Amino acid sequence: MSPKIKPRERDAIVQSLRSGVVPRIGLQHIQVGRAAEVKAMLADLERIKDGAASVRFVVGRFGSGKSFFLNLVRAVAFEKRFVVVQADITTERRLQGSSGHARALYNELMRNMATRAKPEGGALEAVVAGFVANIEHELNKDEMDLQIAISSRLEPLMEMVHCYDFIKAIQSYADGYATQNEDKKQAALRWLRAEYSTKTDAKRDLGTSTIIDDDNIYDYLKVLARFVSQAVYAGLVVNIDELVVLSTRLNHVQARTANYEMILRIVNDCLQGNASNIGFLFAGTDSCLEDRRRGLFSYEALQTRLGGPTQIAGYTDYSHPVLRLQSLTPEELFVLLLNIRRVFASGDDNKNLVDDDQIRAFMIDCAKRLGAEYFTTPRDVVKRFTSVLSILEQNPGAKFAELVESVPLEHSEEASLVSSEESPDGDDDLANFKL
CATH class of the missing domain: 3.40.50 (Rossmann fold)
Known part of the structure; x- marks a missing residue:
């Protein structure tokens, strides 16, 4: 018996697939290959x-x-x-x-x-707050030692470029956390999200001498990675x-x-x-x-x-x-469509909108329209299949074969046009052209 699918996951998957985008939740219900x-x-x-x-x-x-x-x-x-x-x-x-x-x-x-x-x-605040809360718990809420303990825990960051102001932002958040100063906490999060556009504003609010800007984002990603590894991740x-x-x-x-x-x-x-x-x-x-x-x-x-x-x-x-990424095999694509059918039925096989033979007929129709290419672009097939099931769900009296015939199969094309803005450095080579 298939496991039930939560309405929230079902709706997110259906809406995403019909729009041709990837759902953020419920991937386990449709994953194949x-x-x-x-x-x-x-x-x-x-x-x-x-x-x-x-x-x-x-x-x-x-x-x-x-x-x-x-x-x-x-x-x-x-x-x-x-x-x-x-x-x-x-x-x-x-x-x-x-x-x-x-x-x-x-x-x-x-x-x-x-x-x-x-x-x-x-999740940024949850990660930072969790880091501070864990240290505070270890200290049994001794505010005097909190900053010292944070500095000690973040000592592995000290060898990294741009670590000092990152640590200062974490310490500012910890200070706001301990004193229930929401403004200080939000200022620290703004700095960590690279929302400060000037060093002057950041120094006024947090005492930092630098900000995260165009020149150092990669360095700060490396510092962040080291930080989360110190925060139980x-x-x-x-x-x-x-x-x-x-x-x-x-x-x-x-x-x-x-x-x-x-x-x-x-x-x-x-x-x-x-x-x-x-x-x-x-x-x-x-x-x-x-x-x-x-x-x-x-x-x-x-x-x-x-x-x-x-x-x-x-x-x-x-x-x-x-x-x-290799193309899905016909068998894998068939399983993918079975999974989508199950999502529409919320995991209840008794509520399936189409049977296996109808799915095979749908795949044959896609193959006729696209040829062998339809295996290489599952998004096109999935988007069309989801549209057919959505219409069938809303109109129980509709004929599946007629819907398959009527719903178009959009073919994903690689972007062939380059921005028309003139390049001052003379890079006007023709990149691609399609008629």
């Missing part, structure tokens, strides 16, 4: 827990399940007691940039911070999606190069052992990685580190920094 990739990520998490670092590039075409895989790793990390921060790259939020672009990415990561207890995000996982924006939306060569240099720094640190308790997952398309004119491989040092075969003689090397 990717066993080898998940096993590789579990090995990474164990290394991070032991004080190492990891970097992976999850690569696949549009609709192949990259974002789903990132969220799956996120859910697995929760079970292993990791803190997870997650954000999408945009033209206004990126790893390197002026005018607050990098700070905006850091702020988004902090706002999306999640733990097993707070999987929907906004296994480490920090950083999920960054939509890496394709860097190659398709940034027309300025210097802007792309600056971001690729930051990625190179992350890769070098993780592969050479210069970072600890932190793992990075970047998700992007094949062309975002391999395009020699605008992609990551346009930066020679990244091509050297991330190039090379991931498959040899039919065998996949899952220790390679690049994880190429």
Whole structure:
């Protein structure tokens, strides 16, 4: 007998899948395949827990399940007691940039911070408060020794760049926590979320001499990873999606190069052992990685580190920094559609809207419309199937075959247009063109 699915999870899954996005909760109800990739990520998490670092590039075409895989790793990390921060790259939020672009990415990561207890995000205060509360409990609420104990617990951070003001922000939060000074606590959280835009304001409120800005977000991510490892967590996982924006939306060569240099720094640190308790997952398309004119491989040092075969003689090397998502098999896609049917029925097999034969007929129709490609982009098939079931649920008298015939199958296309803004540095090469 199938386990029941909570209404909240059911609605979140259905609404997300119908919109073509990945649900944040309930992934266990629909997950199929990717066993080898998940096993590789579990090995990474164990290394991070032991004080190492990891970097992976999850690569696949549009609709192949990259974002789903990132969220799956996120859910697995929760079970292993990791803190997870997650954000999408945009033209206004990126790893390197002026005018607050990098700070905006850091702020988004902090706002999306999640733990097993707070999987929907906004967990920064819970993590900091939990750290302070645990120390206070150990001291039996002796306020005089709280700051000393915090300094002692955070001593492993002292060797890191930019550690002093980070520690000062934690101590300010602890002081506000002990004295019930809400303003002081919120000021500390603002600093930790990179919401201070000037050093003057931060110094006035907290006494810090620096702020988290465009030039130091990576250094502070490493400090944060060390901090959470001191706060009863296994480490920090950083999920960054939509890496394709860097190659398709940034027309300025210097802007792309600056971001690729930051990625190179992350890769070098993780592969050479210069970072600890932190793992990075970047998700992007094949062309975002391999395009020699605008992609990551346009930066020679990244091509050297991330190039090379991931498959040899039919065998996949899952220790390679690049994880190429393979297409779902027909059997796996069938199981995925069965799982979606079960979600609609809230786990009650007696309430299934369609039978197995109808699902097979649906897959045959998709194959006729897309050919063999429909296995490579499960998002398109899932979105269409979810739309059909939604209509069928609202109109019990509707004919399944007629709905399948009427509901279109949208085909995910890789972004073929680059921003039309003129590049002052003359990078006007044609990136892609489709008629």
